Amino acid sequence: MKYYKYIIYKQIRIDSHLPPSSVSCFSVTSPSSFLLLPPLCKHLSGVELVGSMALSGVRKDRELRIHESLDELSTDLADYIAELSEASVKERGVFAIALSGGSLIGLMGKLCEAPYNKTVDWAKWYIFWADERVVAKSHVDSNYKLAKDRLLSKVPIIPSHVHSINDSVSAEEAADDYEFVIRQLVKSRVISVSDISDCPKFDLILLGMGPDGHVASLFPNHSVLEEKDEWVTFITDSPKPPPERITFTLPVINSASNVAIVATGDSKAEAAHMAVDDMGSDLPPVPAGIVQPLKGKLVWFLDKAAASKLDDGTQFSA
Ligand SMILES: O=C1O[C@H](COP(=O)(O)O)[C@@H](O)[C@H](O)[C@H]1O
Numbered sequence: 273m274k275y276y277k278y279i280i281y282k283q284i285r286i287d288s289h290l291p292p293s294s295v296s297c298f299s300v301t302s303p304s305s306f307l308l309l310p311p312l313c314k315h316l317s318g319v320e321l322v323g324s325m326a327l328s329g330v331r332k333d334r335e336l337r338i339h340e341s342l343d344e345l346s347t348d349l350a351d352y353i354a355e356l357s358e359a360s361v362k363e364r365g366v367f368a369i370a371l372s373g374g375s376l377i378g379l380m381g382k383l384c385e386a387p388y389n390k391t392v393d394w395a396k397w398y399i400f401w402a403d404e405r406v407v408a409k410s411h412v413d414s415n416y417k418l419a420k421d422r423l424l425s426k427v428p429i430i431p432s433h434v435h436s437i438n439d440s441v442s443a444e445e446a447a448d449d450y451e452f453v454i455r456q457l458v459k460s461r462v463i464s465v466s467d468i469s470d471c472p473k474f475d476l477i478l479l480g481m482g483p484d485g486h487v488a489s490l491f492p493n494h495s496v497l498e499e500k501d502e503w504v505t506f507i508t509d510s511p512k513p514p515p516e517r518i519t520f521t522l523p524v525i526n527s528a529s530n531v532a533i534v535a536t537g538d539s540k541a542e543a544a545h546m547a548v549d550d551m552g553s554d555l556p557p558v559p560a561g562i563v564q565p566l567k568g569k570l571v572w573f574l575d576k577a578a579a580s581k582l583d584d585g586t587q588f589s590a
Contacts, residue, residue: 373415485558
């Protein structure tokens with residue numbers, strides 16, 4: 273059975289005694305059931321439906337969140353990360369999060385603002401990178417530098433919890449070193465271990481997506497997609513500069529408890545379509561389309577431009 277879930281963002285007025293950030297979720301088993309929402313809302317005290325919506329949907333085993341504006345997307349992304357952080361700290365005492373580079377970091381900017389800067393338990397965060405360019409940490413291409421300048425320096429994260437790569441060795445050594453660091457932190461349970469693979473189980477891996485559908489530094493038609501033995505591997509021929517990079521492998525990404533792919537803008541629309549929609553067996557999926565956590569949850573954060581080529585894209589639009 274196909275399963276649809278519609279989440280109503282900001283279109284429900286909540287009585288003032290409830291937190292203003294309250295979001296109500298309704299799950300239905302077909303899009304037509306969505307029509308039942310207005311009468312349903314009449315019977316919910318303090319809730320009034322104030323517009324047409326269907327801004328978000330779950331198809332198959334992933335959730336799509338499509339937003340009208342980058343501002344809305346950023347707020348939803350910050351809420352999502354803050355909620356996962358809270359749940360993980362409650363359950364495990366820590367939050368092991370892996371970042372990517374690129375436009376994702378700017379879209380996470382709301383985390384540095386109220387209320388998140390005060391409410392998130394930053395001291396419990398352990399930061400990793402799903403991919404990194406093998407350049408000096410002070411280099412403009414460094415994913416670490418980007419995150420440090422735009423995010424990490426603005427919130428009270430404990431410096432020893434920030435695990436960036438060794439930038440003074442070759443790409444191959446940097447990948448080996450990074451995997452070693454992760455293995456130590458799996459041993460000490462800062463990072464969980466998957467019960468179905470021998471991989472680490474990050475609480476959250478945040479991925480951007482390039483216009484070619486690459487995620488982390490897993491590029492289309494590259495042999496790096498086949499790597500099954502290593503947790504962290506390297507490439508020296510990235511089609512997008514700089515050429516030398518380290519990256520989590522697909523088994524590690526797919527072992528995470530939660531994975532989010534964040535893509536915005538027209539240039540990502542074709543790749544989003546290829547990754548999200550069923551393209552038939554004759555077309556190789558783009559790397560983003562191979563991201564499918566084995567037991568974890570995958571959420572796509574898209575703006576309308578990036579979602580514009582999805583089959584049934586209108587189904588998810590306001
Ligand atoms: O090179 C990279 O590109 C992707 C996508 O970046 P974006 O600016 O198009 O969002 C990024 O996710 C990855 O971490 C980075 O190394």
